[in-house]
Amino acid sequence: MANVATPVTTTPKYDEDLLIEEYGYDDHFHEHHEGDKYQANFITTYIFSQDHKIIAKQFLITGMFWAIVGALMSLVFRLQLGFPEESLAWLKPVLGKWIVVNDAGVGTLAPEFYYALVTMHGTILVFFVLTAGLSGTFSNLLIPLQIGARDMASPFLNMLSYWFFFLASVVMFFSLFLNTGPFAGGWTAYPPLSALPQASSGSGAGMTLWVVSLVFFVVSVLLGGINYITTVLNLRTKGMSMWRMPLTIWSFFITAIIGLLSFPVLVSAFFLVVFDRELNTSFFLNEIFINNQALDYAGGSPVLYQHLFWFFGHPEVYIIILPAMGMVSEVLSVHSRKPIFGYKAMVFSILAIAFLSFIVWAHHMFMSGVNPFISNFFVVFTLIIAVPSAVKVFNWIATLYGGNIRFNAASLFGIGFVSMFISGGLTGIFLGNSAIDIQLHDTYFVVAHFHIVMGVAAFFGMFAGIYNWFPKMYGRFMNDTLGKIHFWGTLVGAYAVFWPMHYLGMAGVPRRYYSFDNFETFSHFAGLNQFITIAAIVTFGFQILFVINFFYSIWYGKKMTTRNPWGASTLEWTTPIKTGHGNWPGKVPTVQRWAYDYGKDGKEYIPQIVPAQEGETNVH
Amino acid sequence: MGMASITMMFAAFTSAYIVRQAAGNWLEFELPALFFVSTGVILLSSASLHGSYTAFKKGREKLYKGLMVLTFLLGLAFVVLQYQGWQALAASGVELTTNPSGSFVYVISGIHAAHVLGGIAALVVALIHAFALPFRFSAARKLRFELTATYWHFVDLLWLYLLFFFLFQ
Ligand code: HEM
């Protein structure tokens, strides 16, 4: 696993307990918490737990469950898209009436359910997996551990945050089994499909449950976010100034702020949708006819909803990617044994991205009839986002450059993240030009763009984080060989799935179409569509490998023998291998330096708890 | 925490602002006069809560309790007045579903009233503290009082903002 260090540096041994005993400070935590009321029995320890490490695992496992469900959904609709002639009758036992079997015995996916699956796939992956599963897991695990806190500011609200997520999950899961099917109007839930219960079969009960579930979800995000912010601001240990925080913490912190500012806007939009649905207001609905019957709506505008949605939606994509960026920064630095390149530039670019993410939303609406003159402003701001993004990419590559890189699963996924982010970021620049977007909007080009830059990249960040912090969570290692196979399979597979979609999109193939039978021009893409479907199935197979590796390693993985296996400088690795409630058994460590002293003064790494040495220069 | 929730609501009503600005097909109408009465009431309630807070710090128990009760009553009065304002609005022909401009007034003032109810709940807790516990000045109680008061002033200011917004938009 670990490569040998370069000859010029030595790998010093540190006795963390001694260092903490000597320089830490005593907050008398354990005197108050003896016979801890939080962990009195099985239920309070593992189910209604208030310990941030357990809550992190709850988020992770729930997220993994949803990832599998969401991925399986995509395989089903990909099968229909890639192989419309093949029979899907074998899925009848699972999907029941949604598989329509004709007289010849050939089963096809019902079109309504195709849309329902696409919608659920998007909703689940964006919210439940990449928001809750990613930021929920690692903010919970790492914030207290890396800033030297005993737990979150409010462990109770933290617990509620998870259980609201759980509630949201239950409601959404239930909606899958409705007789009329789950909501089918796309993860963005544009009106009229979302605002008119009679608009489509999923628009009735399906949409009601969808909106209820997401409101619970927002409550979860807000409770979590308030906690993350207060914890970072108030509970940092002595010496941990903001400028000494690892980039993970910076990114979780800013992510939480973005969430707190953007999710309420989503709720406002939902609120108005619910009024339109239940009380016949006309916020988003104008004169509408259904079956030649004029409905009683006038004066509303569906574009309003789009403004509200994307005012939330664009920040949301950064809510997803920023935590991944933070973890990748950390993982790349640790495993290339070099300080992160341009630490302050990294922080400022996170801040710049966060700010800009609030003023670019209309780039999702260039084709929705917004004034082209106003579009120009959004084009400019959108393209400016490329600048801080490029700064980050440059810094990651510079961090790797000349490093003594350990190529393990964690760092490989970190490097893969950078690759994905570059590929997807470049296509973003195409889409950000409103003129080019005329051709590309709502085509597979957009699907390719956001899956690569957000979907796959965020998953890579999450995998890097899981492989890297698995020992912290479970005291054991995941199998690294399987991890590397997982990495290469996923890297090649993901590009095989999404790269060809760029060509489809440039040719104008629209997204969210059940069938292209009516379009002679697209008929020659049938082979490409089959290829994509096969690639998706194979890539899914590699994820099964990961799931097996994950659960196997929890119980049978190689045991951790030292507490700091990666030789990382951050605080989470100064806790005992079995990290109990309160994280540190005695005193709380204090922080004497920044988080990135790698390869300094001939030492391979210097933990944050080690005080400045005599004659040491450049102590950050 | 107080700060964070304020930020959150701030974001929520900013969004409402954006909604409203972008909407077309707009019906102009007069706000019910009762909305101005309720504005006066909620301003008074802020003043009385501040008075109660000052009395609390100075240790004047009677005044502290009395003004807190007054604040509570004024808060309830505000909600009732808003409700009557809606009825007046509906009577003047602007119902919830007549036109988006009216719908917005109902929804925004309704969400605001819900936040005021949240404030009233906080006041109830404060009242229980005031009357059930022996009078004592402590840092923890001061902090709790401050949080309640901050929230209350916040929903007050929020309403002022919304009123001006409705008037001049
Ligand atoms: C260089 C930076 C980026 C630029 C210039 C950019 C630009 C765009 C534009 C203009 C669209 C709208 C395309 C259309 O619908 O016609 C779009 C869609 C999208 N982008 Fe990006 N993007 C960038 C980075 C990102 C990042 C970092 C993420 C996520 C982490 C992301 C996630 C998305 C998503 C999810 C959509 C599609 C949403 C949907 O319609 O369902 N983008 N991007």
Ligand SMILES: [Cu+2]
């Ligand atoms: Cu965007």
